[in-house]
Amino acid sequence: xxxxxxxxxxxxxxxxxxxxxxxxxxxxxxxxxxxxxxxxxxxxxxxxxxxxxxxxxxxxxxxxxxxxxxxxxxxxxxxxxxxxxxxxxxxxxxxxxxxxxxxxxxxxxxxxxxxxxxxxxxxxxxxxxxxxxxxxxxxxxxxxxxxxxxxxxxxxxxxxxxxxxxxxxxxxxxxxxxxxxxxxxxxxxxxxxxxxxxxxxxxxxxxxxxxxxxxxxxxxxxxxxxxxxxxxx
Amino acid sequence: xxxxxxxxxxxxxxxxxxxxxxxxxxxxxxxxxxxxxxxxxxxxxxxxxxxxxxxxxxxxxxxxxxxxxxxxxxxxxxxxxxxxxxxxxxxxxxxxxxxxxxxxxxxxxxxxxxxxxxxxxxxxxxxxxxxxxxxxxxxxxxxxxxxxxxxxxxxxxxxxxxxxxxxxxxxxxxxxxxxxxxxxxxxxxxxxxxxxxxxxxxxxxxxxxxxxxxxxxxxxxxxxxxxxxxxxxxxxxxxxxxxxxxxxxxxxxxxxxxxxxxxxxxxxxxx
Numbered sequence: 142x143x144x145x146x147x148x149x150x151x152x153x154x155x156x157x158x159x160x161x162x163x164x165x166x167x168x169x170x171x172x173x174x175x176x177x178x179x180x181x182x183x184x185x186x187x188x189x190x191x192x193x194x195x196x197x198x199x200x201x202x203x204x205x206x207x208x209x210x211x212x213x214x215x216x217x218x219x220x221x222x223x224x225x226x227x228x229x230x231x232x233x234x235x236x237x238x239x240x241x242x243x244x245x246x247x248x249x250x251x252x253x254x255x256x257x258x259x260x261x262x263x264x265x266x267x268x269x270x271x272x273x274x275x276x277x278x279x280x281x282x283x284x285x286x287x288x289x290x291x292x293x294x295x296x297x298x299x300x301x302x303x304x305x306x307x308x309x310x311x312x313x314x315x316x317x318x319x320x321x322x323x324x325x326x327x328x329x330x331x332x333x334x335x336x337x338x339x340x341x342x343x344x345x346x347x348x349x350x351x352x353x354x355x356x357x358x359x360x361x362x363x364x365x366x367x368x369x370x371x372x373x374x
Numbered sequence: 375x376x377x378x379x380x381x382x383x384x385x386x387x388x389x390x391x392x393x394x395x396x397x398x399x400x401x402x403x404x405x406x407x408x409x410x411x412x413x414x415x416x417x418x419x420x421x422x423x424x425x426x427x428x429x430x431x432x433x434x435x436x437x438x439x440x441x442x443x444x445x446x447x448x449x450x451x452x453x454x455x456x457x458x459x460x461x462x463x464x465x466x467x468x469x470x471x472x473x474x475x476x477x478x479x480x481x482x483x484x485x486x487x488x489x490x491x492x493x494x495x496x497x498x499x500x501x502x503x504x505x506x507x508x509x510x511x512x513x514x515x516x517x518x519x520x521x522x523x524x525x526x527x528x529x530x531x532x533x534x535x536x537x538x539x540x541x542x543x544x545x546x547x548x549x550x551x552x553x554x555x556x557x558x559x560x561x562x563x564x565x566x567x568x569x570x571x572x573x574x575x576x577x578x579x580x581x582x583x584x585x586x587x588x589x590x591x592x593x594x595x596x597x598x599x600x601x602x603x604x605x606x607x608x609x610x611x612x613x614x615x616x617x618x619x620x621x622x623x624x625x626x627x628x629x630x631x632x633x634x635x636x637x638x639x640x641x642x643x644x645x
Contacts, residue, residue: 148493151484152574156442159480163473164449176377177438180430181488188427188490192497195420199399199411206407215406222402226394233576244597290561291552298545305538314537314600321607322576324568326428327395329491333498333565348502349558356495357564360607 145185153178192330200334201341208342213285220281223332224359225274229266233322238265241315248311250374265370272366273323276358277332283354284339284346290354297361304368312371319367320360332356380436385429392425428573431490435574443481444581450474451585468532475525478582482524482606485574486517492569499562507562511617516566519613520606524579527605531586534593537601544608551615559618566614567607575606 160166207216228234242251242258242265251257283290305313324332337352346352403411411417449455450473486492496509530540552560579602587599 148488151487152439152481155477155480155484156439156446159446159450159473159477160442163477164446164455174438174442177434177436180434180437181439182434184427184429184431184434185488185490185493186427187423188431189493189497191420191423191425191427192494193420194423195417196424196494197498198413198420199417202412203399203403203407206409210407212406215402219398219402219406222398223395226398230391230394232391240600290564294564295549295552298549302538302542302545305542311597314597314604317537317541317604318600318602321568321570321603324491325391326490326573327392327424329569330494330498331395333495337498337502347558349499350561352502353499353561353565355565356568357561360568 145182145189148185149178149182188326196327196330197334200331201338204335204338205342208339216285217278217281220277220335221274223274223328223335224277225270227325227328227331228273228323229270231323231325231328233325234266234269234319237315237319237322238262238269241265241312244311244315245374248309250309250311261374264374265367268366268370269319269323269363272362273359275366276362277355279362280336280355280358281339283358284336284351285343287346287351290357294357294361297358297365301361301364301368304365304372308368308371312368316364316367316371320362320364323363324356324359328359329356332359377433381429381433384433384436385425388425388429388432392421396421428490431573435577439574440577443578446477447578447582447585450477451582451589453589468529471528471532474528474532474582474586478528479521479525481578481582482575483517483521485578486520486570486610487513489570489574491573492516492566495562495565495569503558507559511621512562512566512614515614515617516570516610519566519610520570520575522613523605523607523609524582524602526609527602528582528586530601530605531583531593531598532590534590534598537604541604541608544612548608548611548615551612551619554619555615556618556622559615563611563614563618567611570606570610576603579603579606 203219207219210216239262242262245251245261246253246258251261279293282288283293308316332355333353336355337348340346340348340350340352403409455473492513493509496512499507499512500509526540530537555563580599583602584595584599587593587595587597590598
């Protein structure tokens with residue numbers, strides 16, 4: 142509880158400072174503000190408790206179980222399903238793909254009717270979800286094969302730069318943003334626990350070096366896939 | 375009453391979001407692994423806590439911080455606030471937007487500190503590194519990166535320069551840093567780019583970007599409003615590696631100093 146309050150203090154300070162000194166107006170209904178802040182503090186406290194009790198252990202125990210089972214096929218299938226499944230229903234992604242369809246319609250890439258826009262938004266959503274699935278698979282393969290993350294990320298950056306120069310201007314901003322919105326509050330702890338669990342159950346892997354990195358792929362791959370989607374459509 | 379209704383509907387919504395994840399986990403657990411989950415009861419209670427936590431968190435944000443944050447983003451980007459009472463048509467200077475940059479920096483920093491997914495990764499990082507990477511060190515390094523990223527992103531919207539040049543320069547910095555940063559930190563640094571932007575940061579930052587793109591003359595919200603999140607996920611990579619480089623540099627210097635002192639001491643002893 143106290144920790145959560147400390148986590149939130151900066152936001153409250155920033156808002157208070159700008160309200161009082163810059164905009165110079167008292168905020169309306171202070172009461173509902175305080176109730177809201179209390180909810181946020183309680184929510185954060187619950188979340189962190191649940192994290193250590195539920196999300197982390199289940200991610201790690203599944204990683205151990207897959208490692209013991211020794212079936213790479215099932216592990217990769219699980220990795221893909223986890224990446225795809227957690228992303229396709231992500232509210233932030235649904236919102237951003239709708240906005241993207243508006244941009245595309247405005248730019249004259251697709252027809253400005255409801256149907257075309259919806260088809261575009263759905264296509265984009267599945268593209269991003271697919272890319273996150275592929276990203277987690279690549280990330281898990283990296284842990285298994287002990288590939289170096291440096292060169293993989295660099296190669297990713299180079300692909301992004303090359304694809305950017307062919308992509309229509311309107312899609313670039315959305316593509317770059319889509320890398321950031323895919324990883325939600327539940328996906329991140331789960332995927333992190335999976336990576337660390339895998340790295341610690343395979344001998345010769347250092348969880349610090351090999352366990353992290355899955356999220357990195359999950360936020361780089363959508364950029365590439367969305368840019369390609371923009372070129373193709 | 376209204377509040378309880380909203381609480382319930384939010385809880386249902388969160389459940390729906392979590393449903394596919396739960397289906398995947400339990401599906402694989404029962405069909406492929408075919409072993410009971412260890413401490414099943416505890417894990418289920420933990421998952422329930424996560425659900426309750428996210429629900430309360432979102433409800434509180436919707437109640438208190440988001441409306442205020444959005445309102446402030448609107449007010450700060452309002453031309454009447456920026457140019458004073460007399461509105462100058464056409465002529466504007468990027469320096470007029472000083473408060474916007476400062477707000478962008480401050481809101482980026484403070485929302486990142488409270489970001490639940492970053493807290494999760496920081497807890498794991500401290501655990502795995504055996505305490506060498508403290509939760510607060512990592513969180514502050516990431517928050518600084520987001521703050522600088524978003525401030526620069528708002529500057530980009532005001533000046534209207536192309537996004538991909540900034541991103542490419544950022545990539546080059548990341549690649550160069552990768553070669554010099556301590557090997558242990560690199561994967562974690564890459565990850566920290568992705569974890570910064572979720573529940574708290576995205577809505578507030580998006581409001582700021584959209585507000586700016588709407589009010590700055592010559593910008594279209596549809597094209598220029600995007601891109602802030604990209605900045606917020608690139609700059610933490612740089613700042614986390616920089617944090618590791620600085621702490622490595624400092625510990626090296628200290629070691630050197632200690633060795634020198636030791637040498638001096640042994641010299642004196644010999645004499």
